[in-house]
Structure formats: C-alpha cells, structure tokens
Amino acid sequence: MPGWVIEKYPAQIDLLARHGHEIGLHGYLHERSNEIRDELYWLGRGLDSYKAHLGKGPRGWRAPSFAFSKHSLRALLDAGVEYDSSLMGDDIPYALRDADSNRSLLELPIDWTLHDFPHYAHNRDLGYRMPISAPQRAMEVFRSEFDGAWEFGASWISVWHPALSGRLARFKAVLELVDYMRDKGGVWFARLDQICDHVQRLIADGRWTPRVETLLRSAESR
Amino acid sequence: MPGWVIEKYPAQIDLLARHGHEIGLHGYLHERSNEIRDELYWLGRGLDSYKAHLGKGPRGWRAPSFAFSKHSLRALLDAGVEYDSSLMGDDIPYALRDADSNRSLLELPIDWTLHDFPHYAHNRDLGYRMPISAPQRAMEVFRSEFDGAWEFGASWISVWHPALSGRLARFKAVLELVDYMRDKGGVWFARLDQICDHVQRLIADGRWTPRVETLLRSAESR
Amino acid sequence: MPGWVIEKYPAQIDLLARHGHEIGLHGYLHERSNEIRDELYWLGRGLDSYKAHLGKGPRGWRAPSFAFSKHSLRALLDAGVEYDSSLMGDDIPYALRDADSNRSLLELPIDWTLHDFPHYAHNRDLGYRMPISAPQRAMEVFRSEFDGAWEFGASWISVWHPALSGRLARFKAVLELVDYMRDKGGVWFARLDQICDHVQRLIADGRWTPRVETLLRSAESR
Amino acid sequence: MPGWVIEKYPAQIDLLARHGHEIGLHGYLHERSNEIRDELYWLGRGLDSYKAHLGKGPRGWRAPSFAFSKHSLRALLDAGVEYDSSLMGDDIPYALRDADSNRSLLELPIDWTLHDFPHYAHNRDLGYRMPISAPQRAMEVFRSEFDGAWEFGASWISVWHPALSGRLARFKAVLELVDYMRDKGGVWFARLDQICDHVQRLIADGRWTPRVETLLRSAESR
Numbered sequence: 001m002p003g004w005v006i007e008k009y010p011a012q013i014d015l016l017a018r019h020g021h022e023i024g025l026h027g028y029l030h031e032r033s034n035e036i037r038d039e040l041y042w043l044g045r046g047l048d049s050y051k052a053h054l055g056k057g058p059r060g061w062r063a064p065s066f067a068f069s070k071h072s073l074r075a076l077l078d079a080g081v082e083y084d085s086s087l088m089g090d091d092i093p094y095a096l097r098d099a100d101s102n103r104s105l106l107e108l109p110i111d112w113t114l115h116d117f118p119h120y121a122h123n124r125d126l127g128y129r130m131p132i133s134a135p136q137r138a139m140e141v142f143r144s145e146f147d148g149a150w151e152f153g154a155s156w157i158s159v160w161h162p163a164l165s166g167r168l169a170r171f172k173a174v175l176e177l178v179d180y181m182r183d184k185g186g187v188w189f190a191r192l193d194q195i196c197d198h199v200q201r202l203i204a205d206g207r208w209t210p211r212v213e214t215l216l217r218s219a220e221s222r
Numbered sequence: 223m224p225g226w227v228i229e230k231y232p233a234q235i236d237l238l239a240r241h242g243h244e245i246g247l248h249g250y251l252h253e254r255s256n257e258i259r260d261e262l263y264w265l266g267r268g269l270d271s272y273k274a275h276l277g278k279g280p281r282g283w284r285a286p287s288f289a290f291s292k293h294s295l296r297a298l299l300d301a302g303v304e305y306d307s308s309l310m311g312d313d314i315p316y317a318l319r320d321a322d323s324n325r326s327l328l329e330l331p332i333d334w335t336l337h338d339f340p341h342y343a344h345n346r347d348l349g350y351r352m353p354i355s356a357p358q359r360a361m362e363v364f365r366s367e368f369d370g371a372w373e374f375g376a377s378w379i380s381v382w383h384p385a386l387s388g389r390l391a392r393f394k395a396v397l398e399l400v401d402y403m404r405d406k407g408g409v410w411f412a413r414l415d416q417i418c419d420h421v422q423r424l425i426a427d428g429r430w431t432p433r434v435e436t437l438l439r440s441a442e443s444r
Numbered sequence: 445m446p447g448w449v450i451e452k453y454p455a456q457i458d459l460l461a462r463h464g465h466e467i468g469l470h471g472y473l474h475e476r477s478n479e480i481r482d483e484l485y486w487l488g489r490g491l492d493s494y495k496a497h498l499g500k501g502p503r504g505w506r507a508p509s510f511a512f513s514k515h516s517l518r519a520l521l522d523a524g525v526e527y528d529s530s531l532m533g534d535d536i537p538y539a540l541r542d543a544d545s546n547r548s549l550l551e552l553p554i555d556w557t558l559h560d561f562p563h564y565a566h567n568r569d570l571g572y573r574m575p576i577s578a579p580q581r582a583m584e585v586f587r588s589e590f591d592g593a594w595e596f597g598a599s600w601i602s603v604w605h606p607a608l609s610g611r612l613a614r615f616k617a618v619l620e621l622v623d624y625m626r627d628k629g630g631v632w633f634a635r636l637d638q639i640c641d642h643v644q645r646l647i648a649d650g651r652w653t654p655r656v657e658t659l660l661r662s663a664e665s666r
Numbered sequence: 667m668p669g670w671v672i673e674k675y676p677a678q679i680d681l682l683a684r685h686g687h688e689i690g691l692h693g694y695l696h697e698r699s700n701e702i703r704d705e706l707y708w709l710g711r712g713l714d715s716y717k718a719h720l721g722k723g724p725r726g727w728r729a730p731s732f733a734f735s736k737h738s739l740r741a742l743l744d745a746g747v748e749y750d751s752s753l754m755g756d757d758i759p760y761a762l763r764d765a766d767s768n769r770s771l772l773e774l775p776i777d778w779t780l781h782d783f784p785h786y787a788h789n790r791d792l793g794y795r796m797p798i799s800a801p802q803r804a805m806e807v808f809r810s811e812f813d814g815a816w817e818f819g820a821s822w823i824s825v826w827h828p829a830l831s832g833r834l835a836r837f838k839a840v841l842e843l844v845d846y847m848r849d850k851g852g853v854w855f856a857r858l859d860q861i862c863d864h865v866q867r868l869i870a871d872g873r874w875t876p877r878v879e880t881l882l883r884s885a886e887s888r
Contacts, residue, residue, distance in 0.1 A: 065790060091834055112788040113833065118798040122334040124287060130352050130574070130796050132340040134362035140800035148834030167335065168313055168370030344556040346509060352574050352796070354562040356584035389557065390535055390592030566778040568731065574796050576784040578806035611779065612757055612814030 002064070003028040003049030010053055017054075022191040024085070025050050025058035034069035043075055059193050062086050062159075066110070073215050077103045083196045085110055091154035093199050095210040104212070106199055108192050110157050113145055120164040135173035146181060155195070224286070225250040225271030232275055239276070244413040246307070247272050247280035256291035265297055281415050284308050284381075288332070295437050299325045305418045307332055313376035315421050317432040326434070328421055330414055332379050335367055342386040357395035364399060372406060377417070446508070447472040447493030454497055461498070466635040468529070469494050469502035478513035491523055503637050506530050506603075510554070517659050521547045527640045529554055535598035537643050539654040548656070550643055552636055554601050557589055564608040579617035586621060594628060599639070668730070669694040669715030676719055683720075688857040690751070691716050691724035700735035713745055725859050728752050728825075732776070739881050743769045749862045751776055757820035759865050761876040770878070772865055774858055776823050779811055786830040801839035808843060816850060821861070 001023050006013050017023060028046040033039045050058050061076055063069075063086035073096055076084060083106040084096065095104045112118055119138035121128040142158065149156040160166075165174060181187050190198070202208040223245050228235050239245060250268040255261045272280050283298055285291075285308035295318055298306060305328040306318065317326045334340055341360035343350040364380065371378040382388075387396060403409050412420070424430035445467050450457050461467060472490040477483045494502050505520055507513075507530035517540055520528060527550040528540065539548045556562055563582035565572040586602065593600040604610075609618060625631050634642070646652035667689050672679050683689060694712040699705045716724050727742055729735075729752035739762055742750060749772040750762065761770045778784055785804035787794040808824065815822040826832075831840060847853050856864070868874035 088829070111833070113786070113798050113835075115788070118788040118796070120335070121795075122337070122340040128795050129343075129350050130340065131355060132335050132363055133797060134359070135366050136362070137800070140802070141798055144801050144835040144839075145833070148836075148838055151838070152834050154834060163310070167333070167367070168374050168376060169335075169366040170370075172370055172373070173366075342557070344559070344562040351565075351572050352562065353577055354557050354585055356581070357588050358584065385532070389555070389589070390596050390598060391557075391588040392592075394592055394595070395588075564779070566781070566784040573787075573794050574784065575799060576779050576807055578803070579810050580806070607754070611777070611811070612818050612820060613779075613810040614814075616814055616817070617810075 001050075002026050002030050003046035006049045006053050013053060022060070022193045023050075023054060023058065024060040024062055024192065025081075026062050027064040030064040032065050032067040033063055033072055034067045039069055039071060040075055043079070047079055057081070059083065059196060060085060060108075062110075070215075073098050073105060074101070076105055077101070082106060082200075083108055083192065085157065085192055088112075089213060090211065091149065091152070093155065093195065093210060095212045097212050097214045099214050099216045106196055106210070107213075108155065108157060108195055110159055111145075113141060114157060115159040116161055116164045120167075120170065135170045138170070139173050139177050142177060143180060146177075150184060150187065157192070223272075224248050224252050225268035228271045228275050235275060244282070244415045245272075245276060245280065246282040246284055246414065247303075248284050249286040252286040254287050254289035255285055255294055256289045261291055261293060262297055265301070269301055279303070281305065281418060282307060282330075284332075292437075295320050295327060296323070298327055299323070304328060304422075305330055305414065307379065307414055310334075311435060312433065313371065313374070315377065315417065315432060317434045319434050319436045321436050321438045328418055328432070329435075330377065330379060330417055332381055333367075335363060336379060337381040338383055338386045342389075342392065357392045360392070361395050361399050365402060368399075368403060372409065379414070445494075446470050446474050447490035450493045450497050457497060466504070466637045467494075467498060467502065468504040468506055468636065469525075470506050471508040474508040476509050476511035477507055477516055478511045483513055483515060484519055487519055487523070501525070503527065503640060504529060504552075506554075514659075517542050517549060518545070520549055521545070526550060526644075527552055527636065529601065529636055532556075533657060534655065535593065535596070537599065537639065537654060539656045541656050541658045543658050543660045550640055550654070551657075552599065552601060552639055554603055555589075557585060558601060559603040560605055560608045564611075564614065579614045582614070583617050583621050587624060590621075590625060594631065601636070667716075668692050668696050669712035672715045672719050679719060688726070688859045689716075689720060689724065690726040690728055690858065691747075692728050693730035696730040698731050698733035699729055699738055700733045705735055705737060706741055709741055709745070723747070725749065725862060726751060726774075728776075736881075739764050739771060740767070742771055743767070748772060748866075749774055749858065751823065751858055754778075755879060756877065757815065757818070759821065759861065759876060761878045763878050763880045765880050765882045772862055772876070773879075774821065774823060774861055776825055777811075779807060780823060781825040782827055782830045786833075786836065801836045804836070805839050805843050809846060812843075812847060816853065823858070 001013065003025070013023060025046050027033070028042045028049065031039070031042050033043070036042065047057060057080050059081065060083045061081045062084070063072060066086045066088075068084065068086045072084070077098060085108040087096075087107050087109055088111050089107065090109050092109075094107050094109070096107050097104045116138070117128070119133045119141065122130060122132050146156050148154070160174075165171065181189075199208075199210070203210065223235065225247070235245060247268050249255070250264045250271065253261070253264050255265070258264065269279060279302050281304045283303045283306050285294060285306070288308045288310075290306065290308045294306070299320060307330040309318075309329050310331055310333050311329065312331050314331075316329050316331070318329050319326045338360070339350070341355045341363065344352060344354050368378050370376070382396075387393065403411075421430075421432070425432065445457065447469070450467075457467060469490050471477070472486045472493065475483075475486050477487070480486065491501060501524050503525065504527045505525045506528070507516060510530045510532075512528065512530045516528070521542060529552040531540075531551050531553055532555050533551065534553050536553075538551050538553070540551050541548045560582070561572070563577045563585065566574060566576050590600050592598070604618075609615065625633075643652075643654070647654065667679065669691070672689075679689060691712050693699070694708045694715065697705070697708050699709070702708065713723060723746050725747065726749045727747045728750070729738060732752045732754075734750065734752045738750070743764060751774040753762075753773050753775055754777050755773065756775050758775075760773050760775070762773050763770045782804070783794070785799045785807065788796060788798050812822050814820070826840075831837065847855075865874075865876070869876065
C-alpha cells in the first residue's frame with residue numbers, strides 16, 4: 001500500500017487488516033525509487049504514514065513499478081524491513097545480502113508473468129496501448145505458471161490490482177483458478193509475511209539455506 | 223458526437239436521431255480536456271454546435287479519450303449536463319458530487335475492456351502498433367464482461383466505433399452477441415439517457431441511493 | 445513496388461511481370477508522402493523508375509504507410525494513375541473526386557485488419573514491440589473478414605509482405621485460406637487492375653455508380 | 667555470451683561448456699553495434715574476454731539486438747569469426763560476401779518469430795508493454811514454424827533466454843515441443859558450430875553452393 005493511500009483511505013486499510021490481509025508498503029506516491037533524486041525522503045514518508053496508522057513498521061516492501069534502486073537494500077534493512085518482493089531472480093525465495101554490513105533481506109520473487117497488467121491493462125496515459133485478454137486467456141497463463149510451480153515445488157506470487165483483476169468477469173475466473181489449485185492439492189495458500197516467517201524459521205533451524213545474491217558497494221558506482 | 227462532426231455531417235445526425243439513437247456530446251474536435259489550455263472554450267464550441275443543430279443541450283457527455291479534467295465536473299454541471307460516461311470507478315452508476323456547490327452529476331461508468339480499440343485498433347499515427355484480434359476473440363472479452371455483469375446485476379456499456387466494430391465481419395459478431403444476451407434473459411437494453419432517467423427516478427423515489435464520489439476543490443491544486 | 449526497388453532488382457520485377465503479376469507503384473524509398481517536404485519530387489522519381497523499366501506509367505498506386513497526403517489526389521490524377529489503394533473509407537470500391545478539376549480516381553479500399561504487420565511484425569527499429577500470432581490465429585482474422593465480405597458482397601484486399609506472410613509456415617496457411625475461399629464459391633480472385641477495369645466498365649455502361657467522396661481545395665488549408 | 671558476462675560469471679561459462687554447449691560471442695555489454703560510435707573497440711573487448719577465458723576466439727557471433735552494422739562483416743572476418751547468426755534473409759544458411767576482399771561469412775539466419783521476446787517479454791524499461799502469451803500459445807507459433815521448416819527442409823533456429831523461456835512453465839512446454847520434433851523424425855538437432863561445420867563441408871566438397879549476398883563498399887556511404 002502506498003503511504004499516500006494509507007493517509008487518504010484509513011477506513012479501507014482498517015477493513016483490509018480486519019479481514020486478515022497483510023498490509024505491505026509500496027512507496028509513498030507510487031514513485032519509482034531508481035528514477036528520483038530524493039528516494040530516501042519518499043521512503044521515509046511512506047514509512048511514516050505506515051507507522052502513524054498501523055503502529056509499527058512494515059515487514060515487507062514491494063517497490064513501485066518493481067524499481068528496486070541501488071540504495072534500496074541498505075535503506076530497507078535500516079528501516080527494519082524483513083523482506084522485499086520486487087525482484088525476479090529465482091522461482092523460490094532467496095536472500096539479498098549487503099556486502100558491507102553482511103545483513104540480508106529475504107526476497108520473495110515475482111515476475112511480470114503473474115502480474116495482471118500484461119493481460120488486462122490498456123491505458124494511454126501510461127503508454128499501455130495493447131490488447132486486453134479475456135479472463136480465460138489470462139488464466140491460461142496464470143494456471144500454466146501454477147502447474148510449473150506445483151510440479152517443481154516453487155512459489156507462485158501474483159501481483160493483481162483491484163481495478164483490473166477485481167472486475168466482476170475477471171474475479172469469477174480468479175475464483176475458478178483458486179478452486180483448481182485447491183483441487184490439485186499440496187498447495188500452501190499464504191500471505192507474504194507468513195512465507196517470510198516460514199523461511200526465517202527454516203533458516204534459523206538450519207533446515208534450509210537460501211541462495212544468496214550479494215550486492216556489492218561497487219554496484220553504486222557502476 | 224464531437225461538435226465539429228455535427229456541423230459537417232448534419233444529415234447523418236438527423237438520420238441517427240430519426241432512428242431512435244441518442245446524440246451525446248463528445249468534445250468539439252475530440253480534444254483532450256485535461257491537456258489543453260482553453261478547455262472551457264472548446265466545451266463551449268461543442269455545446270454551441272450541439273444546440274444549434276439539435277435545439278437544446280446534450281443530456282450526456284463522454285470526454286474524448288476519457289480525459290475528464292479537474293474542471294470538467296463543474297463545467298458540465300453549469301452546462302446543464304445530467305450525466306457523464308467517461309470514468310471507470312464502479313460497475314454500476316454512481317454520483318460525482320462537487321463539494322463546493324453540492325451539485326451532482328450521474329456517472330455511467332465505462333471501462334477500456336468494453337472499448338473496441340484494445341481489440342481492433344492498429345494505427346501508426348495514433349501509436350497503435352498492436353495485434354488485431356479476430357471478432358470471436360474480442361467477443362470472448364465482451365461476453366465474459368457481460369456474464370460477470372449479468373451474474374451480479376451490473377451495467378455493461380460498450381464504447382464501439384463504426385470504423386472498427388462496424389466492419390462487416392465484426393458487426394456479424396456483434397449481432398451474435400446481442401442474441402446471446404437476449405437468450406440469457408433478464409437484460410435491459412437501453413440508451414444512456416434512459417438509464418439516466420431510470421436512476422434519477424429511483425433516487426427521487428428514495429428507492430436507491432448511489433455511491434457518491436466527492437470531488438474537492440483541493441483537487442484543483444493537487 | 446517502390447521505385448528504388450525497381451532500379452535495384454530489375455530481374456525480380458521481370459520475374460513477377462512474367463508470371464502475370466501486376467506491378468503497382470509504392471513510392472520511391474517507401475517515403476511517407478504526408479510527412480515530407482518534397483513529396484512531388486519523390487513521386488516523380490518513383491514514376492520515372494517505373495516508366496524507365498516498364499515502358500509506361502503505373503495504373504495503380506498504394507501510398508507507403510498508407511500516408512495519402514492532401515496533394516496526392518491531384519498529383520496522381522496528373523500522373524495518369526487510375527486507382528489508389530491506400531484508404532479505408534468503405535468495404536467496396538468508391539471514387540475520390542477532386543472538387544476543382546472534377547476528375548476522379550478510383551479507390552480500392554484496404555484496412556489494417558487485412559495487413560500482415562498487426563499479426564506478424566516485431567521489429568524494434570520500427571517500434572513494433574508486440575506479440576507475433578501463430579498463422580492459424582492470423583487466418584482467423586483474415587477468414588472472418590472474408591466471410592463478412594462474402595456474405596455482403598464486398599471486396600477483400602490483403603496487404604501482405606514476403607518477409608512476413610512469405611515465411612514457410614505462414615504461406616502454408618495462406619494456401620489453406622485460398623482453398624477455403626475457393627470451396628465457398630462465388631468469389632472472383634483478381635488483380636487490382638482487373639478490379640479497376642471491371643468497375644470502370646460498370647460505370648461506363650451506367651450499370652453502377654460509385655459512392656463519391658469529394659476532396660475540397662479547402663482541405664489543403666485545413 | 668556477452669564478454670562482460672564471461673568476465674563476471676566464469677564458473678557458469680565453464681558449466682555450460684562442460685555440458686557440451688557452444689559458447690558464441692554476443693557483444694561486450696549487449697551494445698547495439700550500429701548505434702554506437704566505437705563499435706570496433708567494444709567488439710575487441712568482447713573478443714578479448716572470450717579469448718582470455720576460453721583460450722581461442724569464437725566461431726560464431728550474434729549481434730546484440732540483431733544490430734549487424736555496416737562494419738560488422740569485415741570486422742568479424744578480420745577476427746576469424748566463421749559464421750554470423752543475426753540476419754533474417756533466408757530460411758536456410760547463406761553466405762555474406764565482402765565485395766572488396768572476396769571473403770565470406772556464413773549466415774545462419776534467425777527470425778523474430780523464433781525469438782522468445784515477442785511471446786513472453788513485458789518490461790517497462792525496455793519499452794515492452796505487451797501481453798504475455800501462455801506457453802501453449804507461444805508453442806503454436808514455434809511449432810508452426812517447425813512444421814513449415816520440416817516440410818520444406820529448412821533450418822529452425824530459436825533465440826531463447828533463460829529469464830523468459832527458462833521459467834518452469836515454459837520450459838515444460840519446450841520439452842514437449844522437442845518431443846514433438848523427435849516424434850516427427852528426420853530432424854537434426856545441432857549446435858550452430860555443428861551446422862557451420864556441416865555447411866562448410868558441403869561447400870568444400872562441391873556438393874552445395876550457398877546463395878551469396880554481396881555487401882558492397884558503397885553500402886558504407888549509403
């Protein structure tokens with residue numbers, strides 16, 4: 001949730017929280033961190049809005065437009081964020097390690113394939129001049145990704161928006177997809193913070209070691 | 223209908239009106255209200271052309287390119303327009319309230335999904351470099367939207383253009399879609415002014431209250 | 445055929461002509477007539493190349509990128525061209541009349557729907573970043589257009605390019621489409637110059653009058 | 667493989683080589699040769715990185731973004747490269763002859779149709795705002811191209827990327843496609859260097875003569 005939205009629609013945030021949804025942080029005004037000069041200022045404003053309304057900081061962050069910057073890792077670690085979900089470097093969770101401080105953030109990876117814009121967006125202001133798929137066509141894509149993840153034991157994290165996937169015709173198709181997943185069995189439906197808990201426990205217990213991607217300081221001067 | 227078109231093709235306007243079609247206003251030269259400096263001048267020219275030929279002002283407005291500006295609400299209310307059909311904020315009609323004057327415009331919402339450009343447009347001058355769908359593929363989308371609207375009792379408002387949806391192959395598919403809707407039953411086929419009448423009556427009789435979206439003056443200085 | 449191509453590949457032009465194909469003119473270097481300053485110069489060069497190799501001027505013209513300019517009608521009439529095939533104003537042939545001189549050009553209309561770029565093009569240099577359809581998907585579109593034209597007695601004029609529609613997989617699908625058209629019956633397969641002959645004869649015999657679109661001089665100062 | 671990647675990920679290069687894959691050269695930083703000023707410098711850096719790690723120069727080159735420049739032919743010949751695989755001028759291998767030196771490079775042609783970006787890419791930074799196809803839709807295209815190539819005895823060269831075609835759902839579909847090809851029979855699965863060997867042998871034995879495309883010096887001043 002962008003900080004601005006938390007400020008303007010507090011009742012909707014409460015409604016979401018009351019129904020068991022996790023509230024993650026998603027920038028302040030959906031700014032692209034890697035294209036603005038004062039990215040830390042805007043991260044701070046987002047964190048402030050979040051804390052002011054929810055009483056504590058967010059456990060998870062998704063960069064608006066997936067624009068994770070070269071400063072993001074350290075800034076998120078400093079803010080106490082435990083996981084990021086903006087990068088596309090694997091099919092299962094992995095770790096982002098800051099070479100200088102040796103601290104790590106958990107990465108819960110996403111992919112454009114499981115985002116709803118490629119299937120449903122058409123918006124001249126955003127430069128989206130493209131065909132709109134029927135719900136059953138989009139579900140072909142989402143289901144094929146699920147089948148692949150199911151067969152090989154990977155994670156499947158969708159990025160869906162109320163104005164697109166929330167339309168009546170499309171949400172009917174979402175419900176059918178969830179039924180398909182349930183029927184297939186052996187699937188854990190979880191919030192990202194629950195996945196984060198689970199992975200942290202596995203690591204703490206020494207039962208699993210994530211692949212580590214180390215971000216060097218030299219990345220900043222690239 | 224853009225005002226310029228009314229001026230240049232009055233016989234076609236009369237033909238449409240004679241066959242029971244509603245004539246709404248759609249700008250003067252299909253200008254984007256939110257990108258031009260003198261938007262009220264062009265709104266005025268559109269209104270003048272409309273009144274000069276049709277004898278009275280339009281009941282409904284659709285912003286060219288759906289570009290409803292921060293001045294549109296007040297300007298349309300001042301012009302006596304009763305409904306707008308350019309925004310995408312709901313699945314059923316709702317009200318746009320001007321916070322200062324407490325006056326409201328009815329919104330009959332549309333969506334790019336029910337527009338024919340995403341399915342059929344290809345035009346380099348407009349930046350539309352994209353695949354053209356077969357009529358049956360476009361109808362998959364339109365029909366799924368209809369089925370969703372039908373199941374939950376929502377409105378379904380298409381935005382179709384003669385040069386695209388009016389092609390022989392496509393209009394055959396439109397006729398089949400209309401048959402499908404008829405066969406399903408429980409559907410009211412209506413012009414937008416008739417929907418406006420219906421909703422106004424429900425409100426006046428106290429039988430239904432629309433969701434209200436209030437536009438603040440502060441929106442102007444955002 | 446662009447004039448430059450005629451100059452550089454005369455043997456290929458002869459091969460086409462020998463196999464009964466019509467050679468129309470398509471600019472000199474595929475320039476967009478409506479975006480260049482010296483459009484008449486380039487039209488002249490195209491005509492010169494054409495005449496130098498083929499012995500007489502072209503009967504038909506298709507504007508590169510369909511960019512028929514405000515000067516095109518008069519210039520083509522002056523050059524003795526009999527038909528244009530660049531505009532999208534109808535489902536059957538019609539006439540373009542020059543208001544000043546009262547001369548007319550026959551228009552054999554095309555449409556992006558029957559062009560192969562929307563279905564097969566992907567080329568970063570031309571700004572075509574879009575999906576490539578399978579041949580059977582493109583044929584769904586072409587066949588639906590054919591079925592529409594067949595039912596209502598319209599023309600069906602494809603704009604296909606060797607580098608796209610000429611690929612092995614796609615041309616196999618073209619052959620199947622031609623079989624489909626043949627089997628349906630009642631179809632005249634003709635070159636554009638033959639259609640031009642046919643329409644000219646119908647008009648001369650008084651058996652048919654085309655719809656006339658008049659281009660005013662005022663169009664130039666628009 | 668871009669030279670930079672060879673430098674940064676030598677272990678991965680070794681892994682690929684150990685498993686029987688060919689390592690071709692693909693620029694240094696995926697630069698577009700035809701848009702940069704110092705293209706020969708970057709070609710040199712790519713060659714240096716390649717030789718430093720692999721002990722000898724590459725046999726094959728694929729221009730990043732397929733941007734084969736007017737200097738590429740001579741520069742690749744000077745570097746001892748034996749084949750290029752960046753151009754789209756035929757369905758089977760052909761020769762690129764340098765008119766001045768009468769030396770030739772073998773061209774193993776590709777096409778956007780067999781590239782995975784048109785089917786799977788969606789990336790705002792690269793300007794790819796387009797739908798993502800389901801694996802089975804992409805395979806329709808790849809399989810139709812294969813069927814065409816199979817029927818007429820042509821080559822079929824895919825350009826697939828780990829981050830796109832390597833996703834679990836998609837690679838499952840790739841495996842099915844390979845099974846389909848195997849079952850059809852009469853197919854040679856080969857690396858590009860093996861195809862190069864084969865064609866060179868056919869030419870040396872006088873059993874086959876490739877079509878020759880001659881690049882003139884005048885091409886440079888075009």
